[in-house]
Every structure is written in C-alpha cells, then in structure tokens.
Amino acid sequence: MVLTDSLMTYLLEVMLSHLALTCALLLASVAAIRRFIRESYKVEGFRQKHVFITGCDSGFGNLLARQLDGKGFLVLAACLTEKGAADLAAATSSRLKTLLLDVTDSESIRRGVQFVSREVGGRGLWGLVNNAGRSIPIGPTEWLKLEDFTKVLDVNLLGVIDVTLQFLPLLKQGQGRVVNVASVLGRLSLTGGGYCLSKWGVEAFSDSLRRDMHQFGIKVSIIEPGFFKTAVTSVDLIEADLRKLWTRLPLEVKDSYGETYLEDYVKAQEFSLGILCSPDISKVTRCMEHALTAQFPRTRYGAGWDAKFFWIPLSYLPSFLSDFFVNMLLPSPKG
Secondary structure, eight states, X not given: OHHHHHHHHHHHHXXXXXXXXXXXXXXXXXXXXXXXXXXXXXXXXXXXXXXXXXXXXXXXXXXHHHHHHXXXXXXXXXXXXXXXXXXXXXXXXXXXXEEEOOTTOHHHHHHHHHHHHHHHGGGOOSEEEEOOXXXXXXXXXXXXXXXXXXXXXXXXXXHHHHHHHHHHHXXXXXXXXXXXXXXXXXXXXXXXXXXXXXXXXXXXXXXXXXXXXXXXXXXXXXXXXXXXXXXXXXXXXXXXXXXXXXXXXXXXHHHHHOTTHHHHHHHHHHHHHHHHOBSOTHHHHHHHHHHHHBSSOOSEEEESHHIIIIIHHHHTSOHHHHHHXXXXXXXXXXX
C-alpha cells in the first residue's frame, strides 16, 4: 500500500512538473480517439448505391470493383479492353456491370454517362472513382518531347477532369462522392515526364472541386498511394520505354550523359522499384472503400507505409534535403 501511494505521488509530481507536455499528450490522445470513432461511422444502404470506377482492367480499379461488389454495391466498372471487362465480369456477381471507356475520348465518356444514367435512374450516382492512369513515358526531362508529356497528361489529368465534369450532374443528384487517385508523386516529383505533373494537377483539381461542390453535398477525397506493384510500376515496361527514349537522342546529348548512363539508370530504377513496391494493393483499395463508405471521409489518404512515413514527410522538408534523398536514388551523368 505504501509502495502504491509512493508511486502515485511520484507520477503526480512528474505530471505537474511537465504540465504543458502532459496536457499536449492528453489532447493528442483525445483527438486520436475522437478521430477513430468518427471514422468508424458508415453510411447505410450499400445495395442501393451505384459506384462508377475507371481503369478496372487491372490493379487498384480491378480489386476495388471486386471488393465493392462483395460488399453489395452496384458497381459500374469501366475497362479499356474487352478482355479486361470479360475477365472482371467472370470474377464477380451479376450485380456488377462492365462497359468499355477511354478517358481520353470525350465521346466515349459521354456514352459512359448515358449508360450510367440508365442504370442509376432517379437515385443519381453515389461514387465516382477516377482510377485510370498510365506512367510512361518517364525519364530524364531532356530525353522527352512534348508529345511524351501529353500522352500521360491526357489520361491522368485531362481524363480525370473530363470524366468528372461529365458525371457531375449525376453526382449532384445522388449527393455522392468523388475519389481521385493521385500519388505521393503529386507531393514530391521524383522523375521527369508527365506522371508527376499529372498527379500534382489531380491534387489541385481535387482541392478546388471539393470546395466548389461542398454546398451541393458532394464529398471529394484524394488517394495518395506510395509504391505498389501494378502495371504503372512495371519494371519491364519502364525499361523498354527508357531504351526507346535513349535511342532517339542526338549523339551529343548521349555523350553528355556518358555511355554507361542508360544501363546505370535502368539498374537504379529496377533496384529502387524492387525495394519500394509493395505487392499488397489492398492497402490502397481499403482507403478507396473508406472514402466511399464512411460518413466522414478524409480529404486525403496516404496509402502504404512508405507514403505515410517517408514520402509525404519528405515532401515537407526543405528542397535541398528532399533533393539530396531523391538524387541518391539515381545515377549522375559523367563528370
């Protein structure tokens, strides 16, 4: 009893001597508990809610479509290829409907809107997930041409904008959700090409859309995945594209980098992606699902431990520090 009283007295003295720290810890604990409870509240009526997802041939979109179908949602899955649509339909219930859609083609999007409008009827659209994307061409900026940038921007940014604008009437009708897939590379630019530019653009577009649509009951969330094993991070595709970019460079540009630079660059990319890319893409789709099912969805979701504890914190550091870490991942030109 005496020992217990002494311990309590000691703890009380410590708390009083560090009053500010104790108050801060208590406030942080209360805030964390409140946030956990708040984010656990779910919307109801999954089986009456339609969700339209782009880029469902593979990767995040494909898994999310199957995941939401299993929860009872009425999933409308847009695929780029007939094979992607057929494979997804075979792996899901009869509730899930597929359609072909090219996000770079406004007419294709318009037909998609007509299809979705017939499916949702007067209920409107509950969820729009802008997931379709591509990464290549990427590489050193000097190796690229303007059309290399536009190939990526047309899908990752202008496609997101076009799809969203055309679906907004249905989203307003359903007071629904928009979930835009950005990236940690929308916080920190690691490579040249249109990919990082497009993801920074998705961040900005989503922020303005969220503020503009708030009064209409539409909630907008941004997904910021770290590195995951998908078609976007395919080492073989990235390597083949880098070699294609290298072969078209003028001789004087190649000489300025050195004859071994391409091989060094490819090896560095392969090594970095091999270490960084997680095979568990459900870490991303769980964030997407929460954005669609939570009563109080987050504005941003960092998906993956590398996003939460390395890339996003690194983006807040001074530029000379972030430049130092990024430059460690890639080789230097000769001299």
